[in-house]
Amino acid sequence: MAAVGKTMAYGHSESGGGRGGFLGARVPAEVEAMARAVRDVDKETFRRLLKVTVNALEGKDCKESVKLIAESTNLSEEQLAFLISGMYTLLREALRLPLSTFKQEVFKEDLKELRIPEDFIADFSSIVFGNRRPVSEGTAQRSRLPSVQDFKWRVDVAISTSSLARALQPSILMLLKLSDGTAHRFEVPVAKFQELRYNVALILKEMNDLEKRSILKIQD
Amino acid sequence: MAAAEQQQQPPPPPEGCRPLSALLGGIAQAAYYGKAGITEELLRRQLYPEAAPEEFRALRAKMGGLLQSIASADMDLNQLEAFLTAQTKKQGGITSDQAAVIAKFWKNHRIKIRESLINQSRWDNVLKNMNWRVDLKSQSRHIDQINTPVAIVEMELGKNGQESEFLCLEFDEAKVNQMLKKLSEIEESMTSLTQTT
Numbered sequence A: 001m002a003a004v005g006k007t008m009a010y011g012h013s014e015s016g017g018g019r020g021g022f023l024g025a026r027v028p029a030e031v032e033a034m035a036r037a038v039r040d041v042d043k044e045t046f047r048r049l050l051k052v053t054v055n056a057l058e059g060k061d062c063k064e065s066v067k068l069i070a071e072s073t074n075l076s077e078e079q080l081a082f083l084i085s086g087m088y089t090l091l092r093e094a095l096r097l098p099l100s101t102f103k104q105e106v107f108k109e110d111l112k113e114l115r116i117p118e119d120f121i122a123d124f125s126s127i128v129f130g131n132r133r134p135v136s137e138g139t140a141q142r143s144r145l146p147s148v149q150d151f152k153w154r155v156d157v158a159i160s161t162s163s164l165a166r167a168l169q170p171s172i173l174m175l176l177k178l179s180d181g182t183a184h185r186f187e188v189p190v191a192k193f194q195e196l197r198y199n200v201a202l203i204l205k206e207m208n209d210l211e212k213r214s215i216l217k218i219q220d
Numbered sequence B: 001m002a003a004a005e006q007q008q009q010p011p012p013p014p015e016g017c018r019p020l021s022a023l024l025g026g027i028a029q030a031a032y033y034g035k036a037g038i039t040e041e042l043l044r045r046q047l048y049p050e051a052a053p054e055e056f057r058a059l060r061a062k063m064g065g066l067l068q069s070i071a072s073a074d075m076d077l078n079q080l081e082a083f084l085t086a087q088t089k090k091q092g093g094i095t096s097d098q099a100a101v102i103a104k105f106w107k108n109h110r111i112k113i114r115e116s117l118i119n120q121s122r123w124d125n126v127l128k129n130m131n132w133r134v135d136l137k138s139q140s141r142h143i144d145q146i147n148t149p150v151a152i153v154e155m156e157l158g159k160n161g162q163e164s165e166f167l168c169l170e171f172d173e174a175k176v177n178q179m180l181k182k183l184s185e186i187e188e189s190m191t192s193l194t195q196t197t
Helices: A002-006 A029-040 A043-057 A063-072 A077-096 A104-113 A118-129 A137-142 A190-219 B015-031 B040-047 B053-073 B077-089 B096-120 B173-196
Strands: A148-158 A169-178 A183-189 B126-136 B149-158 B165-172
Touching (some): A029 A077, A043 A063, A043 A077, A043 A118, A063 A077, A077 A118, A104 A118, A169 A190, A169 B173, A183 A190, A190 B149, B015 B053, B015 B096, B053 B077, B053 B096, B165 B173
Parallel strands (some): A183 B126
Antiparallel strands (some): A148 A169, A169 A183, B126 B149, B149 B165
16 A cells, blocks of 8 residues: 555654553654644544555555545545544554553553544544454565465477587576565576475475364364 | 596506596596596696606697597497597507506496586576475464464575575475376376477
8 A cells, every 4th residue: 555655654753652551652743743633534534444454464455445445534644644544553553562561541541642533532442452453464464485386397409509519409598577576587407306396295284284283283 | 646546447447548547537627527626737647647748738638629529429338438449549559458448437437527517508597406394383373274274494595516406395285286287297298299300
């Protein structure tokens, strides 16, 4: 969601600062701005914005939803972006903290300090501490490794080279396109290819074995 | 010194032929196995100390040329025999003792030299090695995430003489399956290729 990323402002504010709430000594500017603006937002709109924010946290694309909200309220897309940006930062920071040490009462207190309306505090709280806690696909992916998105291959046979008049040597060329946008191209000699194939088959077997083993464990 | 010590020493050939065998070894080390610093002077001092430099140069050039012809054509035993016999009959060619030494050397080194020559025409990244492990989530807030194994694969890609690049990738079971399928396709393609050539 491009809008959210770009409108994150940097700066600090006086109110609530120095307290060391879950947002840290300096409350991010966009959260401050959101806290002020949200008082004029009606409950229904707020809930729709919250839904968009949660989707954004889960890595889903939200451009359409934001447009829809803009069309049905008197808020401009820019104002919406500010609101969502602040809600996003607030929730993201809260979700990072482990539930074992971060308690609901503390969270609510911090939000009260920002003078966010009670109703909205309850809604925020249910996101962080309730069953609707976002799976955070976005953050999870950032710490994961890239995966293969596309795999192209070609078998070449070298007929003759400057060093070997009669080569007749097959070789496999692979092109891997990864989920992080990079592409890697490399050659695999036949012997290495067999090793690769063997290893991949072994990985699959391991995965199957592991699954069987843990299913049995849970059923105990 | 180093060069002579690293030669593969076959069972002791007739006394006069030992230096030739070692000479061929030295030539191969420099030309095919990428060993640096094997100069003509070094070889002469080690193997033919009584020979004059020009005489030795001629010998080295002749042997080097023969080895190159044999290696470039990747001669099998029949071709090799025919080739060497022809060389013994030539003016300024080789003796039959020398032919025997060359033949023995080629039999021992053919595969390695061929492999080295093939590597010399690989200019892109080559898959050198692969390591992997499979992880399983044993605890998760969301119960459906348990039992999902994830494979972490590390591939070493490198070019000749350069530092390798390590590619770290993640695969879920579906992706591993896809990969295996594609690899089987490649295998099929290659078998049909080698059957028709």
